[in-house]
């Protein structure tokens with residue numbers, strides 16, 4: 646399929662500037678994500694995500710460990726943002742998400758990272774943990790697009806996204822790649838202090854699908870546009886995997902779903918029941934069987 650990212654047309658129409666203005670207004674009393682802190686990030690105040698206006702980046706490079714449809718031959722151009730609005734107790738990257746490892750950069754420098762990744766042949770720009778950084782992303786795009794940025798943009802989030810904010814990203818993001826972590830409010834409360842995670846994720850992912858539809862690949866098997874959902878299976882079905890998969894099937898049985906088996910007890914995980922061991926082969930196979938029973942056919946098994 647021929648595909649030109651919609652953000653180029655958006656830029657030409659001046660709508661990217663309008664999007665940046667809308668996001669900046671939200672930052673003045675921040676409700677960019679469902680934490681709804683109310684921090685005035687425009688005057689240096691920081692909310693729960695410990696973030697101001699400028700982006701903080703821990704690393705950027707071609708990544709070959711993502712889904713094959715993102716990696717292709719030359720890699721997915723990942724940009725890892727520091728801090729996180731969800732902060733799971735078992736985060737594998739807790740030094741970045743919780744402890745804040747990273748360097749503050751300007752919008753121009755962020756734009757330069759995107760262009761550098763594209764010039765190295767990456768098939769996309771993959772924003773990792775972008776939720777609290779969407780204003781910086783849009784500002785950097787305004788610099789990168791006239792310099793020639795033209796690859797699809799991937800929004801790689803934890804799924805704890807405000808539906809209103811996702812609406813503002815319509816036409817900017819080509820590929821949404823949210824986690825869908827839990828459908829159990831108690832688990833979400835225990836592990837992320839976010840008991841409303843299930844309804845927030847359902848609403849945000851439904852909006853993402855409305856915007857971009859099911860994942861579309863080009864003739865070389867590279868993702869161009871659409872929704873790709875990740876789900877990490879936890880021990881003892883603690884994430885309520887059966888309910889997560891049933892919900893995904895309600896959004897679309899053609900959803901591209903990566904069921905992941907790599908849970909391991911990192912950071913503070915061993916302090917919590919159900920979280921002290923890896924999953925068994927049987928638990929993973931059960932999850933795959935449930936997905937099939939729900940009618941989900943596009944499975945990427947990450948094992």
Ligand code: SF4
Nearest residue numbers: 675678681682692694
């Ligand atoms: S983006 Fe950060 S400051 Fe804004 S509501 Fe979310 S956690 Fe709070």
